[in-house]
Amino acid sequence: IAEVPELVLRRLWPSLAKAATIQRLLAAVDQAPRTLCHGDWRLDNMLFEPDDVPIVVDWQTLAVGSGSVDLALFLGQCLTPDQRARLEPRLLETYHKAVSSGMDYSFEDCVKDYHIALLWTLAILLGSGLFTQWLDEVRAGDASSRLYKIGRNSLQYLAKALEQVYECEPISTILSNE
Template sequence: MSFPTSPGAMTPAWLAQTLGQDSGALRGFAATPVGTGQMCDSFRLTLDWAGGTDAPPSIVAKCPSHDAASRNIAKLTGTYVKEVSWYRELAAGSGVAAPHCYHAQIAADDIDFILLLADLAPARQGDQLAGLGLEALIPCIDAAAGLHALRWDDSQLAALPWLSRDSGDLVRALFPQLYLGFRERYADRLAPDVLDVGARIVAQLDAYLGREPAARTIVHGDLRIDNILFAPDGARCWLVDWQTLGRGSGATDLAYLIGTSIADPFERAAADRPAFDHWVAALAGRGVELDTDALWTDYRIGALSGYFMAVFASMNVERTARGDEMFAVMAERPARQALALGSLDLL
């Protein structure tokens, strides 16, 4: 393989040349783990330049996970291919709130890859366990609208094989068994009616996976605040972790964000329609023509997506104490959202 996939395999000369500098311009670098991602390993690289350069003082490197199970599911679902392809083919010049990419490379095995991204510090990762209120989520909703408006109902998206990759058969085969493991793991943590939402999804799995949304666009697919970086004042944000990118319903992306992010159940129940209306207005302001009623139906059904992801991801990535609790709330909050919105009845 012709490129490194971890900081330990990088050399100062390779980094300098990859960042557009002379091979001897970088005296050395230090690597520190950052983030809480369970599908990839991320590091902040502090760069010691010899001087006389406009190169960045630090960058973030994303690499394959050290965990074999995470790498395996990444290969099966095209996770790493999607993120590398996003930065290679779509991100630059899109206007979407995402980090600048200096380098993106992936091997033919769809596992070994490297991304070198702008370090957005002092921006900080959101904390899904703590949650955020609707007002604090407004920049995220605007950023989501910017992504969704980029290729709204664009038939050419189907021509991007990495984006339109169909994993439906894989999900149909795996999800029922994964749900049984999830139910056993969280039997003492989640209420019976929350656990039963998963059983109802299994019973209606074909209807859920086969439903055609009102409009298709580029979707993030895992739009939660753990995957968003916030400026210190909270007025600006950047979307990161593009490993679940796909073609789907933008309204589902939004429902996922609201359902997984707001911790207080009363505030969350009151946030759905105002969040949706803000998103619709943001899309309209970008010139997108909308069928609001149909999109509201997509939003209501999309509330199931957070629960769905919690089951699928929790049973396929490296297990950690924080991860267990994160996946618990990732199921619990959207389950309550979906029950309140009558999401399953719409299927």
Template sequence: MEPAIPAGIDDIDDEWLSQAMGSPARITGITDIGTGVGMIGAIYRATLEGDGPDTVVLKMPGLDETARFTAQILRLNIREVGFYRELAAESPIRVPHCHFGGVDVETHQFVLVLEDVGSYRAVSQIEGMGRADAEQAVDEMAAWHAHWWGKAGPIVERGTAMAIHDPIYPMLLPPVFSDGWAKVRGAMSVPRVVETVADGWVEALPEMLGSLATTPSTLVHGDYRADNMFFDDDGRVVLLDFQVIGQSMPVGDLAYFVTGSLSPATASEIEPGLYERWRRALATEGIPESELDGMWDVYRGAALFCVCYPMIAGAGMDLTDERQRGLLEATFERFERAADELSLTDLL
């Protein structure tokens, strides 16, 4: 019998974890590793004694009420637990082993007990990813997209993912974006082009969503960025965080990755090459070239859409916290580069 889903971290003890992992485990310490790093959920590392791993990662609902509301409306917890239960075994990108995952579909309370991959090499989201890592990440992104190319529909129907054309997005995103933009604008200075785009973003949203909702579609990760990946000893990606997996045009993942995880100088130098590399990798995986035509225009629209992410994240951030503020500042600097080089204001 599966253990009950705990209400909070204080409910996780030796007995609960032993039942969840299927072998005796004794907890010698639990450390919060999620606070201040822009996570919607609460994340902890448990240090263990016993025959199993020395540590595991525990993921549970966040404590912030805004974050919990967003998670419930967008089914974030249901999606992530569903990914680990239904899809992780076939992922072409390595993901942490899930020792246990459970979610209450009525309350959205959930828990994940995951392999701790924190010993692998990480790349700072604020510092940005270099060329070699970016190329590896894009190659593996293409393998992910190709694997589920044209196959995301049934996953959406099961409730494990949400389609970008789901009516919740045009209903929820404008007020959440506006609230976040008001908070960010009042707390920090942003580049002028960010102000221009943000002021016209809500009006442009239906066209952006419509573009991403066209075919071909695949299962997208939705949050493919430096902070959500490690690189293992062979240099391959270990991917995290599957709360926003969905059905969409695949190029949105690429635009989000390039505009969010590369420094302006690096993105300026390698963005066109990464786009072509992604296309070639998909073609190598057997995706017809005809299905990749016209993707660059969708890529630009997806880059424009990406200004929503720092606004939505900012709504739940402590902007007096140095790292959280630094994340937003880096994101806005990178978006400024994208807006200039991709002429994004022309799309408003």
């Protein structure tokens, strides 16, 4: 399907479709520090008022887990590649400062966990029922629907983010066929 980026379809999907890869990925995500996680940290779950703190809604997936997954979901799916390139370093530093307070958690480990969480976010997206609905809309040629646009943008933005970290050691180890 032309709407699915080449990196996802040809390079990542064959590995992500294997149970052993998902087990390695889940084990890697599970190593990150535990935080309170929203589970669907996207712009359309945030309400903004000028000069005010954003209000976050849609908390039904609240859990304790790796906050790097929320960060990866937001940076990887909600921001254009240009926005992400501009904002990612500062947001990673801000996240690291908040999550490492009172614990030994290096910035390098934080970045590694974020890269792994980007891959986990893709696995979640590809395994979701919404992805199946999105593929149905792609096949039907319904390019005007909200789900079609969100799905297309999410996949393209996430694929671009993963292109930049695809060869990094944690991800290549997880994707290995060993």
